[in-house]
Amino acid sequence: MSCPYEEDLTAYVDGELAPARRAEVETHLGGCAGCQGTEALLRRTVASMAGLPEYTPSPAMRREVLAKLDALPPTLGERLRALLRPSVLVPAAGLAAMAGLALYTAAPSEPVLEVADAGTLELAMNLEVVEDYDVVGLENGEDLEVIASLHELEVR
């Protein structure tokens, strides 16, 4: 059966225990031969890792990774940035403005009322009155003159 402190021995060797627990383990180590042996073994092992052969990755790896990045399809952000470059944006904006202007000038204008003379215009303005005359059947020129001067007669 292993000692309940054994689980903490590697963290103790690595200096990863909280101060209170570290003090407890130290006290325990003073009286537990089994844990003393395990601690010594762990310390030797940790120290021996420095003697492992070093590994040097291939120098070609950098070039290969950068080539893989170049081969990646562009992201949405990269596509947008490419579109917003001045060399693309300025001609595109100019083209859009020209197209807009062309559409505006080519659009059919609204029909305009052609006024032949001032008399026609006056007739149009007084159309309601003329209709009323038609209703009462006034066609005589003198009657019309009397009606036109009616307000003067009313004042007198």
Added chain:
Amino acid sequence: MMLKVAAGDRRAFALLFDRYHVSVARFALRFVGDRERAEELTQDIFVKLYRNAKSYKPTAKFKTFLFRVATNHCLNEVRRGEYRVEHTSTEAQEDEGGLEVAGGEGDRPDQALAGRELERAVGEALKAMSERERAAFTMCRFEGMAYRDIAEALEASEAAVKSLIHRATLAVARKVEELQTGSVPARSRA
């Protein structure tokens, strides 16, 4: 720098690669035990890092974030069966130009031999342990990461990481001890 990478800055990415690729490659090598596969994994990890740079929060340590990406990628690839954990013999890796003994050519032959035997023992122990033990042990022993950072990279509690590292270190210690006492002939365990 990661913010620049997130904005698509390839130069910033190249600087990050230069600074961290050896650590990632070493981690991958300890994880799968094969140099060629470790380099493929390392390349994939950095491509993934570039594509996911926007998910990095500047509050997290960059190395922790990087090792979270690396661990998840290695775990996924090994679980998908893309990579078997090899830990081939040191002689075989040397034939492929895979390993260089610490200290270079000036080392004494007996030291070089000791390094290779140690490599064999550690490789066998790593192969026999669980993937999470292997990941935690590698981050702790070869990258010098704190338990708290390893816990963040593995998305585990510190107590769990303490336990993983203890079991892994003890397993390696017993293999190394076997080697040193000669209780099992090293050459017969290839």
